[in-house]
Amino acid sequence: MPRTSKTTAHASPPRLPEACTRFPLLPLFPCPVIKAILTDIEGTTSSIDFVKDVLFPYARQRLPAFVETHGDTPEVQHWLHEAAKEAGLVSATRQEIIDLLVGWIDADRKSTALKALQGMIWKDGYASGEYRAHVYPEVAACLRRWKDAGKTLYVYSSGSVPAQKLFFGYSEAGDLTPLFSGYFDTETGPKREAASYARIAQAIGAEPASILFLSDIVAELDAARAAGLRTTLLARAPATCPADGEHRCVADFDAIDAD
Ligand SMILES: [Mg+2]
Numbered sequence: 358m359p360r361t362s363k364t365t366a367h368a369s370p371p372r373l374p375e376a377c378t379r380f381p382l383l384p385l386f387p388c389p390v391i392k393a394i395l396t397d398i399e400g401t402t403s404s405i406d407f408v409k410d411v412l413f414p415y416a417r418q419r420l421p422a423f424v425e426t427h428g429d430t431p432e433v434q435h436w437l438h439e440a441a442k443e444a445g446l447v448s449a450t451r452q453e454i455i456d457l458l459v460g461w462i463d464a465d466r467k468s469t470a471l472k473a474l475q476g477m478i479w480k481d482g483y484a485s486g487e488y489r490a491h492v493y494p495e496v497a498a499c500l501r502r503w504k505d506a507g508k509t510l511y512v513y514s515s516g517s518v519p520a521q522k523l524f525f526g527y528s529e530a531g532d533l534t535p536l537f538s539g540y541f542d543t544e545t546g547p548k549r550e551a552a553s554y555a556r557i558a559q560a561i562g563a564e565p566a567s568i569l570f571l572s573d574i575v576a577e578l579d580a581a582r583a584a585g586l587r588t589t590l591l592a593r594a595p596a597t598c599p600a601d602g603e604h605r606c607v608a609d610f611d612a613i614d615a616d
Pocket of ligand 1: 399401572574
């Protein structure tokens, strides 16, 4: 029996009036109050350069000494073994595994073992005060103001959830982790797919139209909007807002309308 159009309509995710995302200042459509704010990190709360210029070179530089010093702890041993297995090495010296891992860093290889080891090295660097995660100067105050106004705050970044927690735990503005109610990474799904945002809305337990997503990447905002979320594009200097952009666009957090 063919499905009725009514059934089909119920099967698709709830859509808010397009005006809420495209022209939210027009008073013609009642848009739901924003209850939750979901933010990207790189290019949005923080400079892309910090990860590229500080974190990745630090892990590359420290990896040999880290493996030498911690190579006998069960957790490190586990990931070294996993890396060797991934490379198809039956028996490898510690130095061979170090060379392998450094090569993977240079090739930007997406390896779970490498990611885990990098995470441990970054944790050491944060904890010993080697660096602090960059956040743009107005970000912490805005996050606090939104939280004080009763909004819940979430992070969605391609960096792993443990890396996100370290990032905001040791930021230039201090420990910001108490401000966030949850973290999402690509385990939830790719950032340019609408289904990921539908899953996040479900996990947050809020209707998509009451969630505001902040990002510097238009393709991510397009995906979020397709799932019914509200969107704002961050165009941090020297970037500028596109002339015919389809998302609200601001230069910094102070200009975000989160009501
Ligand atoms: Mg970004």
